Amino acid sequence: MIHDFYGNKVANGLSTIDSIYALGDTSCEEATDGASYWIPGLRINGKMFKASFIKIYYFGHLTFPVSPIPKGLQLIAGNPKATVADGNIWWNCPDQGLMFKPPTTCSSKNETVLALAMTLLFPNCWDGVNIRPTFTYKNAIYDGGKPCLADYPVRIPQLRMHLLYAITDKEKDLSGAQFSLNPVKETDGSWTWPWTGLVGLHADFFNGWEEDTMKFIVVNCLNRNTTCSFNLPRHYPNVTQSFALVGSKKANPPFLLVDSTSVPFYKIDIPDRARTSSWSKANLDFYSYNNQQGVGNKWLNLFQVTADQIRQFFVDNPKGSVSIYFCFRSNDADQTYSIASTSNQEHMPLVWFLDPTKKQSQDNVVMSSPYVQPPNPSESSSGTPAPSTTAASTTGATTRKVSTISGTPSSTTTNSPTSTTTSTPGSTTTNTPDGPSSGSHISSSFLLTVITLLLSSQFI
Known part of the structure; x- marks a missing residue:
């Protein structure tokens, strides 16, 4: 599978908890965010596209307090094998507005460069035991607006990942747009590289936040309904x-x-x-x-x-x-x-x-490029192919930032739970799109x- 990685710059498909916490460089604006966020590669009309903007919010809950996300926790939003739209994935195009299923076209009356936007909501009730999901077991589920179930008792902050792809009029027909899937080894020993439609959009999260910082976010920001500021x-x-x-x-x-x-x-x-x-x-x-x-x-x-x-x-x-x-x-x-x-x-x-001493860097990445099939993956001792990864700490013709802690999206109403934002492509920062709230730390x-x-x- 071709993946675009954001945040922790040493992360890849073979990362472990120890390697994630080795304090590698980050493309997030908040230096204490060592987490890794990744999404499958997007292909439209034979061209590969990378997100030109990615922003990640951490939301608390107005009624139920949340617990810190545990060290090394891995979560997945969406399903690469999905055949129907996922209600926890939202879509947006300039002329169509907010949609709850993948669009077949994306157009704008006044622009030649279009914005295909996606929002993925991550599960927020953890089972309290398993640090990572498997193909057959979910280690976290969605609360559905209710208390967490007995089998998933630990309420954690909910991540909301916002992606924006800058496409042109030539890519406005999305009926053939695809996301990458894991390579498959055939019986004759050859490899195939399958793809899925937009309905198979998914994203992964690997927690690498400093434990004290995550505790601070929960205790002093989310559970106090207070927007965090910069420099956690x-x-x-x-x-x-x-x-x-x-x-x-x-x-x-x-x-x-x-x-x-x-x-x-x-x-x-x-x-x-x-x-x-x-x-x-x-x-x-x-x-x-x-x-x-x-x-x-x-x-x-x-x-x-x-x-x-x-x-x-x-x-x-x-x-x-x-x-x-x-x-x-x-x-x-x-x-x-x-x-x-x-x-x-x-x-x-x-x-x-x-x-702020950890190195933060943003790489200028070509927004789109012709698709070239990756080389056949090497096999581990278990016979599992090593993932093909595309490191991308930033995307777009110019450097763009993605965010992770503190702040509320402009579309969020004033009674929504407090959030923290972190930016990926770029340095991680706690930024607030709408400005600091009255609870922010000020001089x-x-x-x-x-x-x-x-x-x-x-x-x-």
């Missing part, structure tokens, strides 16, 4: 201790007061895995508000430290944990502020270890002075 954290430990010194007494209410008499402190324990994991900076995020009337509360992305600084902390502290203490003071003596403490369960202060309009007091595991 690779790790995000909670602040481990907080208190305010008022005179000589310590206090830790849900909100700590910042004024001329109260000095709040945060203690941050740097996780040991930060010694080796890939990231370039760390941000301290906490919930805060100005106590003056009419000023709203906001997340405050306040303090930033570079990877080199943290690594120096480990050099200075080769044994045991590394802790950083911060105190907060107001720059304005006439105003007071409240900041969330570690006893505030709704707005627990966090440290984001961000990871505060006021300033606090943050002072690093001590680098030590023993303080107070």
Whole structure:
């Protein structure tokens, strides 16, 4: 089968969980998205087409909370052997609008370059046991708008993959359009390369998200009905201790007061895995508000430290944990502020270890080319042919991006569950087509002075 791969750039048909998590380069905009997404090659009138745009959304649910997608989970949407339209695959052409079965023609009154668009919905109820499906068993099913069934009890975020193929007037007749299928070895030892009609569209997903990042998406975005922002954290430990010194007494209410008499402190324990994991900076995020009337509360992305600084902390502290203490003071003596403490369960202060260090690249790929039959596949020891793959981190005459975390499609109504988007062909990013929601992390309009007091595991 000829496949176009997106996202993880070391992925292929023989990838394992270990190879997917080897932190290879990604064509997604969000660097922590190490997942691989792939679709069969599309052939129209003897020409092979690659998607010029691919965007992937991760949706939560308004009623039922979702669980993180487990490491290495593989899912499939659609069926290469289908003979009837799949209700979880949508189609769109400029003049026809949204369709729930493959179109036979695709036309536009005003354009010579047409847009053949497809949306695939992935199953979102997992059996909780099997990491991959087989030809005879589904490891995940669709919820049908209801609670997950007992045999598939784990509700996971639902992926929605949006594909767009730029075709011309010469390809507007889609009656003969085909997707690639697995090669077949005949009894005489020769190989044939079968094809299926558009009804056989399907897509595969191989989870390679950093586990902490996937947890962050679920806990802080999808289950809070909040749109994620760019630069998801690779790790995000909670602040481990907080208190305010008022005179000589310590206090830790849900909100700590910042004024001329109260000095709040945060203690941050740097996780040991930060010694080796890939990231370039760390941000301290906490919930805060100005106590003056009419000023709203906001997340405050306040303090930033570079990877080199943290690594120096480990050099200075080769044994045991590394802790950083911060105190907060107001720059304005006439105003007071409240900041969330570690006893505030709704707005627990966090440290984001961000990871833009993994190489992100987009390759300019020819949008279409004449079909050339691949060489006969080599056989593994089990006699199974190795898949023929076409690596495609980006498609189209110009580089296009595909997305994966945070954001809601423009066609989604305001009461739809929160989603995260990730872009494939290109770098992965959490982007929001409609702009950040009110729950997004934004900078505060006021300033606090943050002072690093001590680098030590023993303080107070």
